[in-house]
Amino acid sequence: MSLACLRCGAEKETLLHAIKDCLLAHAILACGGLDDRxxxxxxxxxxxxxxxxxxxxxxxxMEDFITFLWNSWNNMNNFIFRGKEEEARVIWERALTLSNDFGLHNINH
Structure with a gap:
């Protein structure tokens, strides 16, 4: 069994790599304006x-960030199991929309 990242080909894929260091995950974080540190x-x-x-x-x-993580992980699963992957900006915008919709739902209920 290979431990390489299927998205970017990095030698070893860890949880931290999958949600932060993988090229697409890194691009999504940058799209969201996450602090460079x-x-x-x-x-x-x-x-x-x-x-x-x-x-x-x-x-x-932080709520937006958690929603981003879920969307990023979902995108990774779509890539692995369906061969379909979206651009970083699309993933970030979907996460932000979902987070805003969830916030509005909580206000109404």
């Missing part, structure tokens, strides 16, 4: 990166 800094473990994100982002930005 969170995109470019090297983190050893995923939990360290997520803790840094929680420290730097306010509540609304």
């Amino acid at each position: 969170l995109i470019s800094n090297d983190f050893v473990h995923c939990i360290g990166w997520l803790e840094a994100v929680m420290i730097l982002l306010d509540k609304k930005a």
Whole structure:
């Protein structure tokens, strides 16, 4: 079984690589305007990166970030299982729309 990233061909795919360091994940984070310290800094473990994100982002930005992670992971699954992948900007805009819709739903209910 290969441990290489199917998206970008990196030698070893880890959880941190899949949601932060993979070329498409990195591009999605950049589209969202995530602080460069969170995109470019090297983190050893995923939990360290997520803790840094929680420290730097306010509540609304953190909600958007979690929605981004879900959409990015979903896009990766679509690529692996269906051979279909979308551009970074499309993924980010879908995540933002979903987050805003969810916020409006919570206000109404």
